[in-house]
Amino acid sequence: GRALEGRGALAGRVVVVTAGPTREPIDPVRFIGNRSSGRMGYEIAAAAWRRGAQTILIAGPSHLPVPEGVELRRVETAEQMRAAVAEALPAADTLVMSAAVADFRPANAATDKIKKEAGGVPQIVLEPTADVLRATRDVRPAGCVVVGFALETADVVENGRRKLHGKGLDLLVVNDATEPGAGFEVETNRVVLLQPDLPDEALPLMSKAEVADRILDRVESILTAEPG
Ligand code: CTP
Ligand code: CA
Numbered sequence: 713g714r715a716l717e718g719r720g721a722l723a724g725r726v727v728v729v730t731a732g733p734t735r736e737p738i739d740p741v742r743f744i745g746n747r748s749s750g751r752m753g754y755e756i757a758a759a760a761w762r763r764g765a766q767t768i769l770i771a772g773p774s775h776l777p778v779p780e781g782v783e784l785r786r787v788e789t790a791e792q793m794r795a796a797v798a799e800a801l802p803a804a805d806t807l808v809m810s811a812a813v814a815d816f817r818p819a820n821a822a823t824d825k826i827k828k829e830a831g832g833v834p835q836i837v838l839e840p841t842a843d844v845l846r847a848t849r850d851v852r853p854a855g856c857v858v859v860g861f862a863l864e865t866a867d868v869v870e871n872g873r874r875k876l877h878g879k880g881l882d883l884l885v886v887n888d889a890t891e892p893g894a895g896f897e898v899e900t901n902r903v904v905l906l907q908p909d910l911p912d913e914a915l916p917l918m919s920k921a922e923v924a925d926r927i928l929d930r931v932e933s934i935l936t937a938e939p940g
Contacts, residue, residue, distance in 0.1 A: 720762065721932050722764045722765035722931075723763075723765070724764075725765045725805040725806065725935070726765065726767075726768070726804050726806075727757075727760040727766070727767050727768070727804070727808065727931075728797070728800045728801065728806065729760065729769050729807075730753060730769075730771070730793060730809050731752070731772070731774065731811055732748055732749070732771045732772035732773060732774040732812070733750070733774075733811070733812050733814075734746075734772045734787070734790045734811065734812070734813050736817035737789070737817075737818065738821060738822065738826070739822035740822075740824070742826070744818065745773075745814075746812050746814070747812075748772070750774030750776050751776060751899070751920050752810050752923065753769065753811060754779055755921045755923070756808050756927060756928070757769040758779035758924070759921070759924040759925055759928050760808075761780065761782050767782045768782075768785060768804075769783065769785065770785045771784060771811075772787055772793065772811060772812075773788060789814075789817070790813045790817060793811060793844055794841075794842050794847060797844050798848075798851070801856070802853060804856055805853075805857065805935065806858075806931050807852075807858050808859040808931075809844065809861065810859075810861045810885075813841065813843075817838060817839060818836050819839040845858070846880075849879070855935075855938050857931050857934045858881050859881065859930075860875060860881045860884045861884070861885045861886075861887065862875050862886050863887040868886055868890065869912055872904065882908070882934050883905065883906070883927070883930050883931070883934070885903050885905060887901060887903055888902050888904060899919060900917055900920065901923045902916070902917045902918075903915050
């Protein structure tokens with residue numbers, strides 16, 4: 713429904729959220745994936761709609777229910793994710809890139825199922841995928857607030873700051889995987905919020921729904937601070 717649209721702090725804004733894993737085919741029945749559930753991105757999309765935004769959720773394979781009011785665009789591979797983001801970006805006031813996009817994919821996916829009778833052990837050669845966030849750098853609409861995610865296991869803030877600047881982000885949400893209760897396949901998260909001109913804010917352990925609200929609070933203040 714559209715019941716809440718037109719009200720709320722994000723009324724009139726278009727928020728594009730990516731979520732979930734990608735799958736990179738090895739052959740027609742096998743893929744390289746990852747442990748992302750999509751939950752963090754789905755919570756952000758749900759919260760953005762509650763705040764009145766027109767919300768587009770670009771999601772890799774996830775079994776989570778589609779949040780009320782949210783327009784779902786389903787993708788599978790990193791390349792499909794890149795194309796869907798490129799299509800949605802021109803209208804976006806905010807892009808939140810919470811998807812766990814594959815960094816590498818099989819260079820030559822087999823067109824037929826790989827059979828063990830063929831003999832030997834297949835060698836899967838990988839090639840890099842496009843960095844979806846970085847690819848948006850030169851084509852972001854003016855004033856579009858761009859949020860990235862990162863999961864780090866060491867030097868959390870230092871690595872995070874490097875990604876914040878390297879990808880040209882307004883906000884980076886770093887999952888501290890050195891802390892219990894953070895990361896994949898859990899309902900909770902422990903994150904550090906990084907912005908270019910603000911001190912780091914380490915949030916306590918909280919639900920992913922609460923983290924989503926903290927992120928959107930930051931997005932709202934960045935949108936409000938911008939001229940026009
Ligand atoms: N990202 C992306 N496209 C990719 C890989 C990552 O858009 N091919 C985005 C993620 O959605 C996330 C941010 O970049 O918002 C950081 O992802 P992360 O995996 O932490 O960083 P990478 O740049 O891939 O570096 P590494 O995995 O080597 O730490
Ligand atoms: Ca990566």
